[in-house]
Amino acid sequence: MTGICGLFDAPRLRTLPRTDQEPCWCDSGITVGRCCGPALSRAATAVTAEALMRSRYSAYLIGDADYLLSTWHPATRPASLILDEAQRWIGLTIKSVTAGSERDTEGSVEFVARFKIHGRGQRLHEHSRFVREQGLWFYREGRQDA
Numbered sequence: 161m162t163g164i165c166g167l168f169d170a171p172r173l174r175t176l177p178r179t180d181q182e183p184c185w186c187d188s189g190i191t192v193g194r195c196c197g198p199a200l201s202r203a204a205t206a207v208t209a210e211a212l213m214r215s216r217y218s219a220y221l222i223g224d225a226d227y228l229l230s231t232w233h234p235a236t237r238p239a240s241l242i243l244d245e246a247q248r249w250i251g252l253t254i255k256s257v258t259a260g261s262e263r264d265t266e267g268s269v270e271f272v273a274r275f276k277i278h279g280r281g282q283r284l285h286e287h288s289r290f291v292r293e294q295g296l297w298f299y300r301e302g303r304q305d306a
Contacts, residue, residue: 185221186214187252200227205297209260209267209290212297214252217273221249233291233298249275255285265292 180193188195196218198204199211206212212231219227225241232238251274260267266289273284285305290297 184214185218185249185252188214200224202227205295206231207262207297209264209292209297210254210257210269212290212299213254213269213271213288216299217249217252217271220247220273231297231299233293233300236299236301244277247275247277249273250281260290260297266290267292267297 180197181191184190184192184195184197186196191197196215199206199215200218200222206215216228216231219225219231220243223243223245225243229237229241253272253274255270255272257270258268260269268287268289270287271285273286275282275284286302287305288302289300291300292298
């Protein structure tokens with residue numbers, strides 16, 4: 161992310177796709193090169209709250225803790241983030257988006273992310289809140305549903 165990347169150093173568990181023409185991991189229906197790829201490679205920043213949420217999902221999928229921490233708002237960001245290597249993210253569904261456009265300063269995204277740990281299916285249903293400061297979107301906090 162422009163301006164704050166490199167604050168944290170964490171190894172990637174998986175690599176980026178070989179081409180930017182592959183489908184994006186966030187299930188947007190568009191290619192990595194037009195979706196999460198530019199943000200994850202730090203070539204661009206997310207322009208909406210939903211775009212940041214999708215890129216953060218993709219960062220969890222590829223194990224990019226640096227990106228996750230750098231896009232977490234400093235007021236709520238943990239000091240470190242240890243990703244579970246056994247956790248495999250397998251799908252994302254956006255349920256709703258409230259505000260979070262290029263002109264907004266706040267937005268929220270409700271989503272369901274599916275994953276497996278040691279072969280067992282799990283799901284994370286969350287209402288995430290995002291804020292935009294100095295032109296950059298940050299994940300502020302999330303409330304999980306059962």
